[in-house]
Amino acid sequence: MGIYEDLLKATGDPDGLGGIRERILAWMLPGFMDRAEVIEAATEYVEGRELLTGPQVEQLVDELWRQRLDEQKDWPERTDADKVAAAFAELDAAGIVARMNFTCCQTCGSTEIDDERPADRPSTGYVFFHSQDGERLADNPAHLFLAYGAFDIPEPEWLDGVTAIGNQVAAVLRAHDLPVTWNGSSDQRIQVGPLNWQRRLPTARQNS
Incomplete structure (x- = not known):
């Protein structure tokens, strides 16, 4: 028992x-x-x-x-969670600030993401999901909803800039063999899923 x-x-x-x-x-x-x-x-x-x-x-x-x-112990070597992490790392290296489980909600995330911009290289935009989205990853199948946006673009070109960031994010996710649903509109979050979310617990990641 x-x-x-x-x-x-x-x-x-x-x-x-x-x-x-x-x-x-x-x-x-x-x-x-x-x-x-x-x-x-x-x-x-x-x-x-x-x-x-x-x-x-x-x-x-x-x-x-x-x-x-x-x-x-029975999980595949590369899980859906690993694919998302790899996609975020690639986006971050390409100048799109990418954060997982970032802040409590979308409003706070959109406000605080500017503080995440690295000082040593330019950033064109951002993508993140917040902790409320993160909790829903306990579901099986799971779905992620990603917020995204652009930095330093004047108002007349802002919507086009946001859409361009969305297209770049969606393309990288798909390149990592992740299912993406997005209508190409800047006012819709990018959906990733269905996912079999298997992210190794922190102690296991640290010891691996």
Whole structure:
């Protein structure tokens, strides 16, 4: 019997415990938070619910973390998550500031992305997805919705500049064998998916 089954027996609240488990997986499966960050988020989530203690939360996170590490052993060498990371790295090197899991929402991301511009080379535009989009990567299949834009373009040419950035982003994603849906309009985010999102947990990436 695992930790979850033990806690289920102890609490007698399958709905409450199941909800906590789903929240933990939503933080963990996208692969951007380390173990300590997941424990911190889960501990804050259960505060005031009087269902689990801090040590019980940590035990549950540890069990789910170990299960995910075991699953990773059977993953292909290059996953969809690896393809997205490679595409973002290529875009970033080409002068499009590319950030994954960036800020809490699109409004904050669009405001703060200018601060990410490197000082040693020019940047023509940007692309990112925010942490709310990142949490949805726990779904299977998963879909990403990418925000993008242009830097330093005067108003008359701005829309054309944004569209050009969108075309460049879409082309690089497709070159990395990723499914892209976009109508070519500057007012629509670029959709990437369906994806089988398998991003290795931070400890596994650090040790590899």
